[in-house]
Amino acid sequence: MRYLTKSRFKMALECPTKLYYTKKPKEYADSSIDDPFMEALAKGGFQVGELAKLYYPDGVEVRGLDFDKTWEETQALLKNENVIIYEAAIKYKNLFIRIDVLKKTGKKIELIEAKSKSFSGSTFATDVWQKAKLKKNEYQVASDWKPYIFDVAFQTYVLNLAFPEFTVIPFLMCADKDLVASSDGLNQKFLIGKDEKSRTKITIMGKTDLSSLGTPILTAVDVSEVVSKIHNNTEESEIYGELNFKDAVAFFADHYERDVRIVSEVDKACKGCEFRTDDKKLKNGFNECWKAHGLSAEELNKTFVFDMWYGPKVLNDKIFVEDLDENDFEVKENEPGVDGLNRSQRQWLQMDKIIRDDGSEHKDQDGINREFSTYTFPLHFIDFETSMVAIPFNKGRRPYEQMAFQFSHHEMDKDGKYHHAGEWISTTPGEFPNFNFVRALKKQLENDNGTIFRYSNHENTVLSQIIVQLQKSLEPDREELISWIKTITKNNDKVGGWKGDRCMVDLCEVVKKFYYHPETHGSNSIKYVLPAVLKMQGKDPDPYGSLPAIFRDYDASTIDFIMKNDDSGDGGEQLSNGGAAMMAYALMQFTEMSDEERRLIKEALLRYCKLDTEAMVWIYQYLRGTNDDK
Structure with missing residues (x-):
């Protein structure tokens, strides 16, 4: 039954x-x-x-x-x-x-x-x-x-x-x-x-x-x-x-x-279907659904409109990008003084390359050079790993408060030489890590006025949330830590907002404005941009593949799928950043394990986070037009 x-x-x-x-x-x-x-x-x-x-x-x-x-x-x-x-x-x-x-x-x-x-x-x-x-x-x-x-x-x-x-x-x-x-x-x-x-x-x-x-x-x-x-x-x-x-x-x-199939309507919601896979040995449910609505096997290899970056809704019978034209899409001009591609221009670029079957990259080197000329050396590249749990570890904490348990930091000088400048991690069960996290980060970054890079808005969000936690705390150095965080972050609230003199630069936004490669399929995620950039340099497009898996039975894409189906309603941005790291942290917090098991997971987390910031360095190098090694 x-x-x-x-x-x-x-x-x-x-x-x-x-x-x-x-x-x-x-x-x-x-x-x-x-x-x-x-x-x-x-x-x-x-x-x-x-x-x-x-x-x-x-x-x-x-x-x-x-x-x-x-x-x-x-x-x-x-x-x-x-x-x-x-x-x-x-x-x-x-x-x-x-x-x-x-x-x-x-x-x-x-x-x-x-x-x-x-x-x-x-x-x-x-x-x-x-x-x-x-x-x-x-x-x-x-x-x-x-x-x-x-x-x-x-x-x-x-x-x-x-x-x-x-x-x-x-x-x-x-x-x-x-x-x-x-x-x-x-x-x-x-x-x-x-x-x-x-x-x-x-x-x-x-x-x-x-x-x-x-x-x-x-x-x-x-x-x-x-x-x-x-x-x-x-x-x-x-x-x-x-x-x-x-x-x-x-x-x-x-x-x-x-066990009788219900034939449902197909639409843009199909994009994230769990039965849409690249598995060659088993049947593809996504393909079967669209075939039932008249698509041929050849058409299923085309790029769907909903697979575009911020793609428009399916337009009547136009379900493939190649069917679109300028009448379906409004390309907006930049406001005066704004450099690089805006969203509509980037969408049109992706669409145009698909229609013309153009696999070449778009790289606005002049625009990149103008942007990069505003940076101050040494450059700093940082990446955070964080967690938000339903049941708080400590009294005084609320459900789903942000916990920052790890960071990695790479540094680059004006000649393009770089090194891994530092890292920090908390693996102690039940420990609230945030304030020591900020103290360690401050110690890493306060010694000069160099430009700090993040990738996406996660790091800015986390530090802004820690400010609120510090304001409610009794930490003796809370005012000092809050003041420092505000120098490298921004908050767009009309009341009480700020933008620090050394506000972190979002490298993802730089990519959006000045670089596009068709192999990213419109995504600006580092997991798509990095392989495209490395392939352009003739390097291994998957440096993460050489690292031992944190979870032996599951690859990164599977873990990402779990995290995308998160129930919390919080941390949507967080879940796209380091799902495996978040789960490994949970493993150390909520399971019984030996000191050796804990040590191995900690080492794996450090290796992955270190590679995350080095990946940012590699993207920066390629955009800059250099091929320097550390």
């Missing part, structure tokens, strides 16, 4: 056709990963789930994976007048769910779904709705909340079908950024590991009574109103065509049970 579970229902909301491709590892290539241990490291959902249970003590856990046995055990427990059940298994025909926490009091059941996503408990009631619709007294769940709210709605629906005699009150429990942890070591109470069958497990450490947990940092919000609107069809989100919620559930469940 194939049951429509809450994870399969969530997949169907994204694209019903995925129900046909999923769970067929020998038939369809899938770039996602079904490894709860790695998911736990990436998202912290397991720890949040376990903490949620501790907030509802004295419950009974339904263990095991067998659908029938867990369902029978749950039914037996629900015969009690009052009971709390963890992982309650509920089955109705071809529908099956596991509820994080179920609290039965007489004829009333509270359904609590715990998520690692962050929110503000005080404003959730309005945040959950699309604001423009709400102003018109219309109700549509906000897009960033839709997967979570519809998950709870699905569970509530199945529970109501299975037990119509009970009154079900659904709750969504999330990490509340309005709340502050009042105890140290809260996160370290939950160690991630694997049991004898290699299944993910959480080991609870230390005291876990309510007084030991301190002030709750998860908030359970009653979502009865929004779930009711979904069930009675007064919520306006489209689920599938003209089908309402209940009919869509039945439709998805029937097709999944019979």
Whole structure:
């Protein structure tokens, strides 16, 4: 029997056709990963789930994976007048769910779904709705909340079908950024590991009574109103065509049970499909979908409009870049005094090269020279590795506060010679690293007035967030550290904003303005720009390939996919910067390991971060027009 579970229902909301491709590892290539241990490291959902249970003590856990046995055990427990059940298994025909926490009091059941996503408990009631619709007294769940709210709605629906005699009150429990942890070591109470069958497990450490947990940092919000609107069809989100919620559930469940493909519409959302891969041994679900809509195998090798950098929406029947022309695209002139390509000019450049099948690079050396003439030597190249976790390490910290645990620093003199000038890393479990991180960074960069480079906005964002943390701290040198951070960062807020005299230069923005190579496919990410630049110099385009993998069983692209599907709602920028490093840091924080294992991971992190800043040096050298070696 194939049951429509809450994870399969969530997949169907994204694209019903995925129900046909999923769970067929020998038939369809899938770039996602079904490894709860790695998911736990990436998202912290397991720890949040376990903490949620501790907030509802004295419950009974339904263990095991067998659908029938867990369902029978749950039914037996629900015969009690009052009971709390963890992982309650509920089955109705071809529908099956596991509820994080179920609290039965007489004829009333509270359904609590715990998520690692962050929110503000005080404003959730309005945040959950699309604001423009709400102003018109219309109700549509906000897009960033839709997967979570519809998950709870699905569970509530199945529970109501299975037990119509009970009154079900659904709750969504999330990490509340309005709340502050009042105890140290809260996160370290939950160690991630694997049991004898290699299944993910959480080991609870230390005291876990309510007084030991301190002030709750998860908030359970009653979502009865929004779930009711979904069930009675007064919520306006489209689920599938003209089908309402209940009919869509039945439709998805029937097709999944019979293993029958649902032919969905194709659009720009297909771009990030996990069944769109380069695997040559297995079937490509993305290709099958587009073939079903009339595309030939030859056409599938063309560049889609949605694959362009900030590509325009699919324009009627124009789905390939080669079909576009100047009438579909507005190229804007630069404002006076602005150098380099603007966004529209860069988009047109990419499109024009695709249409003309031109594989040559665009390099505005004059513009680069003008830009580079403004820099002060020695040059500094820095890269940060950071983490944001749902459950704070220390008292006084909120969920998803920024933690900067590592940096690397390269330095270059005027003659182009460079060296690795320094690095810093914190690997101690439970340590809040940020203030020592800034002190070490300051020591590295305060000895001259040389230009500092970052790649993308991550480093500026992190340091700006640390300023806020310092302002709330009792650190004796907090004013000194804040003043120094402001000299190398900028904040565009109209009230209280600043731009430092030595504000970091974003090398990514330099690339956007003055350099383009078709092999980057429009991306300005360093992981695409670096290989293109190295190939132009006849060098190995993948220097990272020579480094030992931090996670032996997973390559960088797989880890990136996990991080892109992060639940937190925070750190979107962060997750594109060092997903493997973030997960390795989590591994050292939340698992038991030997000193030797910790040492090996630390060394791997240092090597990768060092290469990140050296990669910036190589890009700078190529743009400058030199081929200097250190």
